[in-house]
Amino acid sequence: MSDPFVNAIARLVPEVPPHLVERPPDPALGDYALPCFALAKARRKAPPAIAAELAAELAPRLGEAQHQGAPLFTAVEAAGPYLNFRADAGQMARLTLPSILDGSYFQQNRAPAGGSRKVMVEYSQPNTHKAFHVGHMRNVALGDALARILAYNGQQVTAANYIGDVGTHIAKCLWFYQRHLGRLPKEKQTPQPGQDRGEWLGELYTAATLMLEDAPKEQREVYQKEVGQVLQQLESGQGEAHALWQETRAWSLESFQDIYRWLGARFDHWFYESEMEAGRRIVEEGLAKGVFIRSEGAVGADLEADGLGFLLVLKADGTTLYSTKDLALAEMKFDRFGMDESVYVVGAEQTLHFKQVFKVLEKLGYPQAGRSVHLAYGLVMLPEGKMSSRAGNVILFSALRERMNRFIVEHYLEAHRGDWRDEEIDETCRRIAVAAIRYGMVKQDPSKVIVFNLEDWLVAEGDTGVYLCYAYTRVQSIFRALGKFGRADADLTLLTHPTERALIRELHDFNRAAEAAARLMRPNLLAGTLFALAKAFSRAYAAVSVKNAETPALGEARLALFDAAGRVLKEGLELLGITPPERM
RNA sequence: GCGUCUGUAGCUCAGCUGGAUAGAGCGAUGGCCUUCGAAGCCAGCGGCCGCAGGUUCGAAUCCUGCCAGACGCACCA
Numbered sequence: 001m002s003d004p005f006v007n008a009i010a011r012l013v014p015e016v017p018p019h020l021v022e023r024p025p026d027p028a029l030g031d032y033a034l035p036c037f038a039l040a041k042a043r044r045k046a047p048p049a050i051a052a053e054l055a056a057e058l059a060p061r062l063g064e065a066q067h068q069g070a071p072l073f074t075a076v077e078a079a080g081p082y083l084n085f086r087a088d089a090g091q092m093a094r095l096t097l098p099s100i101l102d103g104s105y106f107q108q109n110r111a112p113a114g115g116s117r118k119v120m121v122e123y124s125q126p127n128t129h130k131a132f133h134v135g136h137m138r139n140v141a142l143g144d145a146l147a148r149i150l151a152y153n154g155q156q157v158t159a160a161n162y163i164g165d166v167g168t169h170i171a172k173c174l175w176f177y178q179r180h181l182g183r184l185p186k187e188k189q190t191p192q193p194g195q196d197r198g199e200w201l202g203e204l205y206t207a208a209t210l211m212l213e214d215a216p217k218e219q220r221e222v223y224q225k226e227v228g229q230v231l232q233q234l235e236s237g238q239g240e241a242h243a244l245w246q247e248t249r250a251w252s253l254e255s256f257q258d259i260y261r262w263l264g265a266r267f268d269h270w271f272y273e274s275e276m277e278a279g280r281r282i283v284e285e286g287l288a289k290g291v292f293i294r295s296e297g298a299v300g301a302d303l304e305a306d307g308l309g310f311l312l313v314l315k316a317d318g319t320t321l322y323s324t325k326d327l328a329l330a331e332m333k334f335d336r337f338g339m340d341e342s343v344y345v346v347g348a349e350q351t352l353h354f355k356q357v358f359k360v361l362e363k364l365g366y367p368q369a370g371r372s373v374h375l376a377y378g379l380v381m382l383p384e385g386k387m388s389s390r391a392g393n394v395i396l397f398s399a400l401r402e403r404m405n406r407f408i409v410e411h412y413l414e415a416h417r418g419d420w421r422d423e424e425i426d427e428t429c430r431r432i433a434v435a436a437i438r439y440g441m442v443k444q445d446p447s448k449v450i451v452f453n454l455e456d457w458l459v460a461e462g463d464t465g466v467y468l469c470y471a472y473t474r475v476q477s478i479f480r481a482l483g484k485f486g487r488a489d490a491d492l493t494l495l496t497h498p499t500e501r502a503l504i505r506e507l508h509d510f511n512r513a514a515e516a517a518a519r520l521m522r523p524n525l526l527a528g529t530l531f532a533l534a535k536a537f538s539r540a541y542a543a544v545s546v547k548n549a550e551t552p553a554l555g556e557a558r559l560a561l562f563d564a565a566g567r568v569l570k571e572g573l574e575l576l577g578i579t580p581p582e583r584m
Numbered sequence: 585g586c587g588u589c590u591g592u593a594g595c596u597c598a599g600c601u602g603g604a605u606a607g608a609g610c611g612a613u614g615g616c617c618u619u620c621g622a623a624g625c626c627a628g629c630g631g632c633c634g635c636a637g638g639u640u641c642g643a644a645u646c647c648u649g650c651c652a653g654a655c656g657c658a659c660c661a
Contacts, residue, residue: 025604035603039639047603047641127661136615168660273661300657307587315659323661324616351588376590379654386654412623432623444597447589449654450619461623462609463597470623481620516600520627528598542616542625562620584623 004095005087008065008072010154014081015039023509029504030077030084031092037081047081054083067091089501090493093561096348096508098488100564106571109511109518111156115390120158120333121147123345124265127164128252129173131202132397132451134437135380137386141441142570143345143375144265144577145523152575153518158337160298162271162329163256165249171231174241174248178207179226183211192203196398198255201248208390235319261399263267263434264577269337271329278331279324282364283313291363301360312358326357327364334368341371343521348376348447375521385452395454404433407458428581432466435578442576443527463531465578468569469536472580474565478546478559486563490556500558501538503565508531508567514575516533523576530572537565 005164009032010018016034021420024033036047037056043050053141055078075086099105123143124134147159181189184207191200212223233241260266283299286292292299297316313324333339354374378387387394409431416425442458443550444450461467479485495504506529513529516522546562549555573580 001653022600022603025607029604033604037603082604164661240626279617296658300658309587310658312658317659319659319661325661347655350661353655353661355588378587381654448597449590453596456596456610463610464623466623467609470614470621474621474624478620513600520600525600526599526607528600531598535608541620542622545620547620568629583621 002068003508005072005085005092008067009034009085012061013026013054015042024082024084026073027498027505028081029082031087031505031532031572032076032572034083035081037084038144045262047491048078048327051078051081051083054078057469058083061584067095068089085581089496089504092508093492093504096504097486097492097560097564100507100567101488101560105511105568106152108383109152109515110154112515112518116154116156117340118156118158118338119341119343120152120160121150121343122160122162122271123147124256124260124267125162125164125346126171126252126256126424127167128198129170129201130252131199132207132256134395134400135411136375137263137437138380138399138441138450139345139347139464140260140265141577142446143436144263144440144525145526146343146375146521147575148347148527148575149514149518149523152283152516155323155518156265158268158339159266160269160271161267161332163253163273165252165272166234166274167347168227168231168247169205170245171227171241172212173205174206174210174234175223175227175230176203176204177244177248178230178241180208180211181398182389183207184573196255196258197248197251198238198253201398202396203250209389213581226478228490250419262430263438264579269344273325273330275327276320276325278328279320282327282331283320283324284323286313286360286364289364290359301356301363301559303356303359306350306359308356308359311353313360323353323357323456327354327360330361330366330372331358334366335530340368341373342368343373343375345375345377348378350374351376362375369550373447373521378449380441383451400437400454401433404458405429408432411556415509428584431579431581432584435465435469435573435580437465439527441470442523445524445530446522463489465573465576467579468534468573469584470580471537472566472573473582473584474541475537475562475569475580478562481547482559484559486489487562490552492556492557492561494551494554495561497544499536500561501545503533503536503540503561506536507568510572514572526572526575530569530576533565533569533572537562541557 006018006021009021013034013499015040020035022035022040024030039050040047042376054075058076062073062076063071070088070091072088072091072501073085077084110471121143124136124140126136144159147157151157188203188416206489208353212220215223222465231240234245283292287299291300292313298312299314299410300310300312312321313325314320330342333342346354351374358372360370363371380386382393384393410424413429426432436457441450443463454583495501513526517526542564544558546555546558570580
C-alpha cells in the first residue's frame, strides 16, 4: 500500500524520507505537506528559507510528477517551514474512486510490508456459570475488531476464544445449586420463562458469592469446606457434581453462542480451560530445565532478576493455576497451531501476569514469546461508579439488549411498522443496537476506562455508531431515489466543490488509517477515521445534490463519489464488526 | 512501600508517537427542511493540555520530581 502522491514527493525531494510527508491541518493550505526541519542541518539554513528555496526550485519541475501522463500536482508553495503541495483534484479522484467502485481498493492492504504472519487473536474468554455483562462486551468488540483489521491488512488471523469452564467459581455456583437454592425467592429457583439459563446460573453464582461473604466466620469455613468438596468432585470427573457441571456448562456455552450470534462475533477456534492438562508436564520440564524452582512447598518461576516478581505455577497442594493453564495454552498455540504471533485481549489488571507468562515462555525456549502481545484494556464503569454484584447495578447482556431494542423501536422504527416486514424491523433494530454498542466500546483508546452511560449511547447523536449507519443509509437512499449506482467512467474531474474534495481525500486515506490501526493494534484509530469520513460525506451531502446537479455529467460524478463513500463506510464498519442496515 | 496505566473545553473523548492557530461529540446559544432521509448541516461560545522543572530551533507529546485517580504486586482468574 503506497500513496502515489507521497511517492512522487519523495522522488522530487529525495533527501526527505517519505514517512515525513503529512497532511496539512487546513485543506486551504494544500493536500500534502513536507516539513523542512529535517533538512535544516544538511542545508545549514533555517527551515522557512529551505521551504522557500525548494518551492522555487520545484515549481518549474512540478510537471515531472505524473501519473498516466498527467501531472499529479497543480501547485507547490512554501508556508513558513512547510512545503505544501496541492494535488490535482481530478487525479486524486481517478486514483481513488474507480478502485473503490470495482473493489480492488479493498485488496490493496493485503500484501503487508512485513510479510504475512500467522497470528492468533484470543479474546472474550468468558467464564461459564457467570453472567455476561457490558464489561465483557468491550473485550469482544475490541478483539473481534482487531482480528478483522489484521486480516484486512494481510495477516493470517485465527480468532480464538478461551472458555473458563473449570475452577472455584464453578464449584461455588454448583454448591449453591445443590444445597442452597431454597434461599432464593420461589420464582428465582428456576430460570424464569424466557430467561437465558446461562444468565440464571450467573445469578446463582452471585448469590453464592454474597452468601459466602456474608456468613459469619465459623459458618463460612463450613461452607468453604463444602465448596471444596464440590471442586474435588469436579476435578475427579466423577459424581453428581460432575454430571451437573456437564449439563450446566452447556447452558452457559449456549448462552455465549447466543450473544456472539447477536453481536456478529466469530471464532475460528474454542479453547477450554478444562482441556489444558499439559500444564503439569510443562512444570516438570521447566523444573528440570531450572526455569522453575520449589518454594514454600509450591512451584514457580523466580523472575526477580527481570523485575517481574514470582510467578506461581503449582500450588503447595499440587494443583494447577491459571498461569499453568496459560502456559499449556501457549504451547498449543505455538506447537499445534503453528502461530508466529499471539495476541491476548485481556483486561489491564492482568498486565503483570502476562509479562510473567511471556518471560517464562521465553525461558522455556519459545521464540514466539517475543511476539506475544497483551492488548490491555480498561474497565467499563457506570456514571455512578464501578459495577458490582453487591450493589446490584451490573448491566447484564440480556437487559442491555432488551433496553436498546425497546428504545430503538419506540423512537425510530415504530413509524415503519406495517410498511416494513417485522423481520426487517427486528434485524434493523439489531444492527443499530450492535453498531451503537460496538462503536462505543471500540472508539476509545483501549487503555482508558470507559464510562458506559446507557442513555447517552442510546440517544446516539454525533460521534456514534448510529451516526455512521445513518450516513450509510443516506447513500442507499440516493440509489433508491435515482434507480442507479455510481459508475467508474464518470467524469471525476468535475468534482471540485470543497466538500467533494474533502470527501475524496478521506476515501483516499482510508487504507492508510486501516494499516495504522493494524500496526498499532488500535481499532480506535479506524473508528476515528470512519467518523471523519461519515462527517465529510454528510457535509457534502448537505452541500451538493446528485439529483439536482447543474449538469447530468456532474450528477454522475457525484453519484460515483457517494457510492464510493458508501462502500468504504460499509467496509470500514465491517472491520469494526458492524453491519449497517440498508435503511433505518 | 514498589510497579503499571490514566489526568486535555461544563461532560465524554481525539491529537497520526516532537512540528502550522490544540481538535471532535454531548450539553447550552442562534440559524437551515415545497428540492436525493433534519438519526442531518452551518455559525458563534467554551482551553494556565494536573502542577513544577528540564531537553530542544520547537513540547499536550520526550526526561525528572511532585499531586490526584484506577489497577497490580505467591497458592483467585
